[in-house]
Amino acid sequence: xxxxxxxxxxxxLERVKARMRERGLDILICADPASMNYLTGYDGWSFYVxxxxxxxxxxxxxxWVGRAMDAPGARLTSFLAAESIRAYPETHVDSPTLHPxxxxxxxxxxxGWDRATIGVDLDAFYFxxxxxxxxxxxxxxxxxxxxELLVAWVRLVKxxxxxxxMRGAAAIVSHAMKVGMETVASGxxxxxxxxxITAAQFRGTAGFWGDYPAALANxxxxxxxxxxxxxxxxxxxxxxxxxxxxxxGCHARYHAALARTLYMGTPPAQLLDVVKVVAEGxxxxxxxxxxxxxxxxxxxxxxxxxxxxxxEKPSRIGYSIGLNxxxxxxxxxxxxxxxxxxxLEENMCFHMILGMWMDDWGYELSETxxxxxxxxxxxxxxxxxxxxxxx
Amino acid sequence: xxxxxxxxxxxxLERVKARMRERGLDILICADPASMNYLTGYDGWSFYVxxxxxxxxxxxxxxWVGRAMDAPGARLTSFLAAESIRAYPETHVDSPTLHPxxxxxxxxxxxGWDRATIGVDLDAFYFxxxxxxxxxxxxxxxxxxxxELLVAWVRLVKxxxxxxxMRGAAAIVSHAMKVGMETVASGxxxxxxxxxITAAQFRGTAGFWGDYPAALANxxxxxxxxxxxxxxxxxxxxxxxxxxxxxxGCHARYHAALARTLYMGTPPAQLLDVVKVVAEGxxxxxxxxxxxxxxxxxxxxxxxxxxxxxxEKPSRIGYSIGLNxxxxxxxxxxxxxxxxxxxLEENMCFHMILGMWMDDWGYELSETxxxxxxxxxxxxxxxxxxxxxxx
Numbered sequence: 001x002x003x004x005x006x007x008x009x010x011x012x013l014e015r016v017k018a019r020m021r022e023r024g025l026d027i028l029i030c031a032d033p034a035s036m037n038y039l040t041g042y043d044g045w046s047f048y049v050x051x052x053x054x055x056x057x058x059x060x061x062x063x064w065v066g067r068a069m070d071a072p073g074a075r076l077t078s079f080l081a082a083e084s085i086r087a088y089p090e091t092h093v094d095s096p097t098l099h100p101x102x103x104x105x106x107x108x109x110x111x112g113w114d115r116a117t118i119g120v121d122l123d124a125f126y127f128x129x130x131x132x133x134x135x136x137x138x139x140x141x142x143x144x145x146x147x148e149l150l151v152a153w154v155r156l157v158k159x160x161x162x163x164x165x166m167r168g169a170a171a172i173v174s175h176a177m178k179v180g181m182e183t184v185a186s187g188x189x190x191x192x193x194x195x196x197i198t199a200a201q202f203r204g205t206a207g208f209w210g211d212y213p214a215a216l217a218n219x220x221x222x223x224x225x226x227x228x229x230x231x232x233x234x235x236x237x238x239x240x241x242x243x244x245x246x247x248x249g250c251h252a253r254y255h256a257a258l259a260r261t262l263y264m265g266t267p268p269a270q271l272l273d274v275v276k277v278v279a280e281g282x283x284x285x286x287x288x289x290x291x292x293x294x295x296x297x298x299x300x301x302x303x304x305x306x307x308x309x310x311x312e313k314p315s316r317i318g319y320s321i322g323l324n325x326x327x328x329x330x331x332x333x334x335x336x337x338x339x340x341x342x343x344l345e346e347n348m349c350f351h352m353i354l355g356m357w358m359d360d361w362g363y364e365l366s367e368t369x370x371x372x373x374x375x376x377x378x379x380x381x382x383x384x385x386x387x388x389x390x391x
Numbered sequence: 392x393x394x395x396x397x398x399x400x401x402x403x404l405e406r407v408k409a410r411m412r413e414r415g416l417d418i419l420i421c422a423d424p425a426s427m428n429y430l431t432g433y434d435g436w437s438f439y440v441x442x443x444x445x446x447x448x449x450x451x452x453x454x455w456v457g458r459a460m461d462a463p464g465a466r467l468t469s470f471l472a473a474e475s476i477r478a479y480p481e482t483h484v485d486s487p488t489l490h491p492x493x494x495x496x497x498x499x500x501x502x503g504w505d506r507a508t509i510g511v512d513l514d515a516f517y518f519x520x521x522x523x524x525x526x527x528x529x530x531x532x533x534x535x536x537x538x539e540l541l542v543a544w545v546r547l548v549k550x551x552x553x554x555x556x557m558r559g560a561a562a563i564v565s566h567a568m569k570v571g572m573e574t575v576a577s578g579x580x581x582x583x584x585x586x587x588i589t590a591a592q593f594r595g596t597a598g599f600w601g602d603y604p605a606a607l608a609n610x611x612x613x614x615x616x617x618x619x620x621x622x623x624x625x626x627x628x629x630x631x632x633x634x635x636x637x638x639x640g641c642h643a644r645y646h647a648a649l650a651r652t653l654y655m656g657t658p659p660a661q662l663l664d665v666v667k668v669v670a671e672g673x674x675x676x677x678x679x680x681x682x683x684x685x686x687x688x689x690x691x692x693x694x695x696x697x698x699x700x701x702x703e704k705p706s707r708i709g710y711s712i713g714l715n716x717x718x719x720x721x722x723x724x725x726x727x728x729x730x731x732x733x734x735l736e737e738n739m740c741f742h743m744i745l746g747m748w749m750d751d752w753g754y755e756l757s758e759t760x761x762x763x764x765x766x767x768x769x770x771x772x773x774x775x776x777x778x779x780x781x782x
Contacts, residue, residue, distance in 0.1 A: 044620040045606055048516075048719035069706055069748060073618035090706045094723045096539060099514075123490075123521035125439075130513040130537070132520035146521070148487060191600040195593040199586035202623075209582040209625025215436055216603050227464035229435040232593075233643075234600025252624075315460055315481045326717040328439035332485045357460060 002041030002079045003252045004161055009079050010060070012038060015154050017057055026116035027056045027108070028147055029135075031127035033325040035151035036064070037253060040078040046070040047126055047325060049093055050100035056113065065104050067093060101131040105138030114139055119147035125327070152333050156320050158347045162254060163370060166322065166349055168208030170256035170368055170380035173249025176200040176217075177258050177383045180247065184219065185390055186239040186264045190232035194219050201249060213248025213255060214329040220244065225362035228355055240265045244364040246353070248329050255321055255329040257351040258381045259366035262388035274311070274363045275387045278354050281305040282365055282385065285317060285336075285352060289369065289377045295340035302354070303338065311356070318352035321368060346373045349380070393432030393470045394643045395552055400470050401451070403429060406545045408448055417507035418447045418499070419538055420526075422518035424716040426542035427455070428644060431469040437461040438517055438716060440484055441491035447504065454502075456495050458484060492522040496529030505530050510538035516718070543724050547711050549738045553645060554761060557713065557740055559599030561647035561759055561771035564640025567591040567608075568649050568774045571638065575610065576781055577630040577655045581623035585610050592640060604639025604646060605720040611635065616753035619746055631656045635755040637744070639720050646712055646720040648742045649772045650757035653779035665702070665754050666778045669745050672696040673756055673776065676708060676727075676743060680760065680768045686731035693745070694729065702747065709743035712759060737764045740771070 002009070016039065020028055030036050033047040039062050040053055051066035061084045064074045071087040074080065088103035108114060120135070121127045123146075136144055158166065179200040183193045197217045204210030216231070221243035224230045228246075237243055246259040263271065281302045288301040302317050318336035321329055329351070334342050336350060353366040365385060369377040393400070407430065411419055421427050424438040430453050431444055442457035452475045455465045462478040465471065479494035499505060511526070512518045514537075527535055549557065570591040574584045588608045595601030607622070612634035615621045619637075628634055637650040654662065672693045679692040693708050709727035712720055720742070725733050727741060744757040756776060760768040 043622070044618070045609065045622050045718070046620040048606070048721070069619050069746075072748070073621050076615065076618060076621065090728075093707070094710065094721075094726055120520070122524070123519045125519060126516050127520055128514045128516060129511070129518055129520045129523035132523070133513065189600065191593050191595060191602075195590035195601070198593060199590040202582050202586040202589060204582060204625070209580065210586070211582075211624075212607050212622065215439070218436065224467065227435070227467060228460050229437040230464050230467065231434070231436050231603065233602075234595070316484070319485065327436070330439070330485075335485055337481075355460075357463070 001076050004041065006079050008159060008161055009039065009041060012154065013055065013062065016055055016151055019150050019154065020055070020057060020119065023119065024117055025119040025145065027054055027113050028119035028150065029054050029121065030151055031121050031131065032124040032152070033126065034323050035155070038151060038155055038323055040064055040080055042074050042078040043253060044070055044073040044077065046073065050131060052104055054108070056111065063107065065107055099130060099134045101134035102138055105135055108139060113142070115141045117143045117145055119150060120144050122146040149333055152331050155322055155331060156333050156348055157345055158322060158349055162322065163347060165251050165254035166256055167380055168251040169249040169254050170382070171205045172201060172208055172210050172251060173247050173256050173258045174382040175205055176247050176249060177245060177260055180219070180245045181260065181262060181388050184237055184243055184245070184262060186237050189234050189236050190219055190221065191234050194232045197245070197247060201247065204251065208251045211250040211252055213250040214324040214326050215248055218246040223360045226357050226360050228357060228362070237264060242271060242361050242363070244362065246364055246366070253323050253325070255324055256368035256380050257321060257329055257366060258368065258383060259353060259364035260383060260388060261363050261365065262390060264390045266391065267387060267389060271363065274356050277306055277309040277311060278356060278363065278365050279385055282352070282354055282367070286367065286369065286379065287376055289344060289350070289371060290375065291344055291346050291371050291373060293344055295334055295336050295342050295344065296338050299337045313356060315355070317354060318350045321349055321351040344371045346371055392467055395432065397470050399550060399552055400430065400432060403545065404446065404453065407446055407542055410541050410545065411446070411448060411510065414510065415508055416510040416536065418445055418504050419510035419541065420445050420512065421542055422512050422522065423515040423543070424517065425714050426546070429542060429546055429714055431455055431471055433465050433469040434644060435461060435464040435468065437464065441522060443495055445499070447502065454498065456498055490521060490525045492525035493529055496526055499530060504533070506532045508534045508536060510541060511535050513537040540724055543722050546713055546722060547724050547739055548736055549713060549740055553713065554738060556642050556645035557647055558771055559642040560640040560645050561773065562596045563592060563599055563601050563642060564638050564647050564649045565773040566596055567638050567640060568636060568651055571610070571636045572651065572653060572779050575628055575634055575636070575653060577628050580625050580627050581610055581612065582625050585623045588636070588638060592638065595642065599642040602641040602643055604641040605715040605717050606639055609637040614751045617748050617751050619748055628655060633662060633752050633754070635753065637755055637757070644714050644716070646715055647759040647771050648712060648720055648757060649759065649774060650744060650755035651774060651779060652754050652756065653781060655781045657782065658778060658780060662754065665747050668697055668700040668702060669747060669754065669756050670776055673743070673745055673758070677758065677760065677770065678767055680735060680741070680762060681766065682735055682737050682762050682764060684735055686725055686727050686733050686735065687729050690728045690731070704747060706746070708745060709741045712740055712742040735762045737762055
């Protein structure tokens with residue numbers, strides 16, 4: 001039942017272990033659900049309790065360490081043998097005294113790793129400060145070292161099998177955008193629009209069933225478009241307002257994201273000017289996104305276009321995207337922004353999100369694309385880039 | 392635009408400050424989005440970057456400290472004055488060197504709290520080990536102390552205004568369950584069922600628009616019902632299988648949850664026996680859930696019923712529920728289980744989830760209820776408790 005063949009997981013583990021050797025790590029602990037899935041196939045909405053995957057240089061398979069009631073889910077969804085699945089008892093759930101990291105330390109000690117150099121995900125959401133402190137207390141002879149997103153950096157370059165799932169996710173989100181643009185109209189409640197959009201995201205397409213995106217639909221209108229992350233309410237869309245849709249499509253936890261903007265009425269000249277400049281910036285930045293160039297160069301190409309037109313955008317214009325879980329479809333590794341010197345490689349995938357948030361309105365245009373071996377990127381998402389106008 | 396009146400937030404802050412005084416805390420840092428919302432009204436899908444709310448004994452209003460692009464959202468959704476909203480620059484997002492907790496430490500030092508006793512949420516998801524270490528490094532003269540879910544414990548007892556929203560959430564989830572039970576049938580894909588259910592959750596009812604629940608619909612069938620947290624795929628429901636629906640309803644971030652089970656075909660005797668025992672256990676446990684009794688006593692009442700019938704359930708039978716964000720609608724404070732000596736009080740709300748996960752199938756029945764001043768609880772959710780049979 002894992003999504004990929006055993007060989008795909010073992011290849012990922014080899015790449016992770018090579019980096020562990022470079023960094024002098026004996027074992028590595030992941031608490032990020034996306035990295036846990038990447039290394040084992042494990043997939044469940046159980047990341048609201050503590051759970052971990054442990055990779056040891058001296059073991060072929062990783063260990064899954066989680067809550068007893070989730071062990072059957074690990075058996076059903078991961079490629080791991082039963083021996084690699086270790087479950088802590090219910091007493092360790094939401095307890096002021098017993099912590100899953102104490103149990104994890106016991107598993108580590110039992111395997112003879114209590115004096116090891118242990119990589120931990122210091123800045124992963126889901127790896128709490130307490131988990132870190134409990135591990136240190138229970139394993140005083142071990143050395144805890146920040147992995148600095150080691151597994152997430154390995155995730156950055158996708159395999160062909162992963163790219164196939166991302167193309168499916170892109171087909172889903174492109175269709176959901178069509179549904180959204182047909183549904184949003186003056187007088188409609190935001191929550192009713194998001195109901196239609198989400199149903200389309202979950203149904204998916206004929207070839208790809210829809211999984212839940214790591215972030216739900218973002219469908220603000222009016223002054224709420226000046227802020228990027230305000231979720232919907234029961235308010236109605238109104239004539240004379242801008243609205244944007246920023247949507248994810250997901251298949252088997254792989255994501256593509258897509259943003260488009262619409263105007264209900266006759267768009268003001270100021271908006272049309274931004275639309276024109278951003279469209280040119282998108283063309284130029286996409287064309288710059290080639291294997292061998294840096295993230296910095298892509299952002300600079302964009303910045304030159306908008307600066308010439310008198311605009312500026314203080315935030316990054318994109319980030320790597322792929323396998324993920326709530327709260328974020330981004331991978332937290334490579335951002336498309338000035339100063340970021342990492343070199344783009346074939347099969348890295350990005351969400352380029354050109355969000356222009358003004359004082360009391362905003363405009364968004366985005367695409368999800370794959371860096372190709374040579375030449376311009378493969379744009380995975382597919383929806384006309386024009387401002388949608390509902391007169 | 393905050394959901395509640397300013398007085399409601401100030402009352403909450405007074406209760407939090409009283410506990411801070413008892414614990415000797417000068418200031419308190421929250422990184423849990425639900426606690427941040429509880430204390431300020433702030434509501435946005437921005438919890439995929441670091442963000443904090445800071446409560447100081449010597450300040451009436453808390454501070455919101457978050458990403459620059461989210462500051463407009465804080466102005467639009469919180470009750471805070473502009474002066475209380477502090478934004479870190481984009482350079483601190485997903486950076487290997489710059490961390491939002493460094494910026495937070497600067498805000499704290501500027502306000503003269505650099506030698507303070509500072510409460511931090513050591514085990515909050517969204518408060519990472521790195522955030523903790525960066526704070527300690529930047530504020531060497533301060534003392535960092537675990538709050539042990541201080542704000543979440545204050546959230547446990549709801550105000551009348553909060554209960555009104557939870558009643559709305561319960562109406563939403565009761566309706567969504569009806570839609571789900573009508574939709575799920577042999578031959579239907581899980582993803583298509585979840586599309587209908589989620590659309591109902593988001594539309595809400597005539598009186599209450601639907602917000603996104605902190606966990607999405609759980610709709611497994613067949614052997615997947617033996618594991619509690621496996622999410623849907625494109626697989627089809629099949630005749631001769633059990634399926635359960637565990638759903639949340641949400642209005643303005645307040646939740647009610649509800650689980651029911653259905654069988655496609657003629658239910659086996661083993662399942663019908665579990666249905667009967669669980670129904671009796673639900674009656675007995677609900678009746679025991681009264682102000683003045685302990686969580687332990689409620690769980691014991693349940694355990695006596697099922698033990699008599701030869702069953703056991705190693706996991707807790709419920710937990711407090713209310714205001715929340717992904718990944719969990721539970722509050723992580725009070726669990727209904729043996730050994731938990733906390734006393735139930737009026738206006739605590741719980742999700743009692745009687746999940747019986749067997750070797751290759753499972754059964755779920757749940758209700759969301761409110762502890763009343765005297766007598767039996769007010770069950771907020773409303774759906775027949777029988778096993779739904781689709782012959």
